[in-house]
Amino acid sequence: MLSTSTQLFRLSQGHLNLLAACPRKFQHTYLEQLTAPTDPQQEEYQTLGSRFHLLMQQQEMGLPINSFLQADTQLQTWMTDFANVAPEILTPDNDSQTFRDSEHYRTLQIQDYLLTVIYDLLIADQEKAQIFDWKTYPQPPNKSYLAKNWQTRLYMYVLAETSEYLPNNISMNYWFVQAKDQPKNLQFKYDTRKHKQTEHDLNELLSNLTNWLEQYHQKGPFPQEPASKKSCEYCQYAVLCYSQTNNPVEISSQILPNIDNIQEVSL
Template sequence: MRLSQGHLNLLELCPRKFQHTYLEQLGSPNSPDQQERLLAGSRFHSLMQQWEMGLPIEPFLQEDSQLRQWFHAFIGAAPQILQIHDPMFRESEHLRMLEFQGHILTVIYDLLILTEQEAQILDWKTYPKPSKTDLSQSWQSRLYPFVLAETSDYAPEQISMTYWFFQANGEMAQSLKLPYSAKQHEETRQVLSRSLNQFSEWLDRYETQGELFPQLPETASECSDCSYAIRCYRSTQALEPVELSFAEIQEVPL
């Protein structure tokens, strides 16, 4: 099965919700505000890809004032963001895949810049900057450098991942750089191995015996506002769409 950081985040958050979302493809409704923010984020990623490819971006900017604010924030931070000159390789929306434990780990780098000495992964976010602890523990921060180290000749210490956060209120862009190390790489390998072995067992029992993926304890706070609460017998009435948690925010496919 192809697995992204979003799959791994949700699998860790709630295996049963993973089953409903990805195996049964039931979908989870978003609030109108949340849906609009997701669409705005997708438009910004499209804009950045157009800009990186040297294609016209004026139609994007003329039609959307929010995109203009984000892009102006990017231009203001561009010297710091794009400080590497004449890289060996540079590509927007770079896709990489890695076969691991019988599954295909899939990553999409918003911008990948490679030189002889280092590899930089850059990622654009259009929501407020979270804490460094939350960000470093997300599967995106663990999976993206792991896959790059496994599919290239770069040592873990030569790899870094920098997030850039663009706000709708015109504030300056904020960044958070996460270095990588051999110790982190081995820890990620071990956690991935355990997680995917467990996932493979759940998936096999689900497909061959109809056994459902595990649920969170009934006392778990996550269940109180989950859109699958009725299906999981945790509620008797439909719930309004809720905001996605940090772990549930997906990368933006283009």
């Protein structure tokens, strides 16, 4: 039983993705709070992504958005294109019994960790629940890659665990508003098998994290990915890892992440 004095470690899908990719990078980023110089273009994309999220939240709440659209032609284009492709999302039926909530926040405790999710939009009726997430980078990733991403897995898992919806009645919908030609939707359907697999993988990852944290408090570092991995060439901590190992790392001159793979931060 958890002691009342124990402080829960809050984790998001971003933490889980980093833990799964490279535990040592998680250590440098979140425990030691080391940061790389901010790339101006990356910062500009993140700001624009945040503004679009705020725009969609304003729209869902029924607040005026004309000032946003008039001030930014990019946002105006995205909103117009999205309204043409998916008008039913932007124009809810006021007489419907459907539940809708933007920036919907949920938490779930597993072991000594508090998992947090924020759905850009949740639409649910008596039978099914749909999670929506807005993406503003140009190129949608490979669908099989996105299916393995902890955002997809955690978001549906938490909803199934914190509601009465069966896994088979839950779906995750990504909308890429800057996709080529017109906004593109990638949908993922959940089921009991995926739920059990996610539960197993999640508990395993969190158990590992507990062991790594105990090791870290004893002055032992988190596990490090093999230097032979190509991802090390583009990691901002490659120089630090190189100095702590005998395995050489060929560091790319472009150690900042590809802007197309950066997920905008939810408000």
